[in-house]
Amino acid sequence: MADETILLADDDPMIVDPLALQLRREGFTVHIAVDGEDALAQARRVTPDVVLLDIMMPKKQGWEVCRELRAESDVPIIMLTARGEEMDRILGLELGADDYLTKPFSARELIARIRAVLRRVAMDSARQTAPAAETAPADDDVVQLGRVTVDRARYQVAIDGEPVHLSQREYSLLMALLDAQGAAVKRGDLVDQVWGAEWIGDPRTLDVHMRWLREKLERDPSKPELLLTIRGVGYRLVAPEEIAAHG
Amino acid sequence: MADETILLADDDPMIVDPLALQLRREGFTVHIAVDGEDALAQARRVTPDVVLLDIMMPKKQGWEVCRELRAESDVPIIMLTARGEEMDRILGLELGADDYLTKPFSARELIARIRAVLRRVAMDSARQTAPAAETAPADDDVVQLGRVTVDRARYQVAIDGEPVHLSQREYSLLMALLDAQGAAVKRGDLVDQVWGAEWIGDPRTLDVHMRWLREKLERDPSKPELLLTIRGVGYRLVAPEEIAAHG
């Protein structure tokens, strides 16, 4: 089934080697680019079905490659970023990447994202609509949580249909919780995912951002229905199916 | 039911011993490797169904083993990593693996992952070109025990379907009893599991928390039907099959 071609652009063999191996095991054809220019050149030559771009690369940074690539084709791009770095959303938003993954991710996470992106593209092209970026996203990445809608593919959050602006931290905090799929996430893990593992700062910072998130998403921020505190553990975002359940 | 073979490779007895014990209690056959070379040798010899690899090992590091193993077989690999290790490194290492866990993790988490990986493999081989299940759902961490339902991932307990809020101590007390699967747990063991082995405090504390737990879970807290006292030993939580038995 999967005979798609992937262009993997990353200069670190420690990452590239095992990853390429895994992807090939999954049935993908994998081309490897070792720097930004190489990536661009190969992208033009092999016309891959998906491009995986590391942010940090010699010659030409990933984001630069992303932008140039976008200018000339609609090929799906997945960015590989370091955790807690600035770019969680900005990159995706402003540069037109289709998805991103932050640092420690498992091969299967990546493969799942690749498949999701491919599926989305397939759907978009099926219905003859305009450029991918303009059409309604595939349902995959849109999550409905009561009044809250999260469109991961577009980095957009809305409440009752009204777009809400989230800051960097708020957004990645929400993503971290969303990824847990309704499971509780320990404070430490949240901090790791949002600020990076090396970050040392006031533990209250997390609470403060959580408060702001609640102010934007909850009906009554002081009586959260979505963003729940699990005392002694961390927080959890209720799963969609939990909402439908109770009247 | 589970007669799968697991190869556990880690040089730290503090981790290996209890883990192996738990895995065996769950019905797995466990082989232990104490260093990288040993791991490789054993993997070839016993052809395990799953391999658990610590990243840091003598002789040959986990990632090295992972790579060599990958080159010669498709056996599912789960990496065990320390949190906060340099993610740059780790990322690459983990990519060849099917899943990874960061320490500290509970045996339960690990077992859930093992089951998930096994299930995935089973599915993949069943239908030839399976687009691997893409979201690992919050696996079988939901336990039904008579009227009590526990969702470990969500830290949520319900009685007769009604959610009940438990405090930290109450919750972990319940978990400790639940893990015993209907067997009695000695007071000392309960204290160890809930308060930690070093804790020194009033022995009555346990009774008090047990009382509160009963107040939340029992129909009549003074005539417990679920949380039974075993005089001179400790407590036990009745197993599901016992409940079905008597009217």
Added chain:
DNA sequence: TAGACAGGTTAAGTCTGGGTTAAGAACGGG
């Protein structure tokens, strides 16, 4: 049946983990 254990029960009193708010530092764009 007294005495000794083991556990049950209740009511303080203290502690702790988050909640909340505001001040100012850092950043990013004109």
Added chain:
DNA sequence: CCCGTTCTTAACCCAGACTTAACCTGTCTA
């Protein structure tokens, strides 16, 4: 360089969680 936004830190608050203590009850044994 200024202005608005975002982030972090700090200080204070509080409800609920936890422990301890004191007293009670049941059961076993000699």
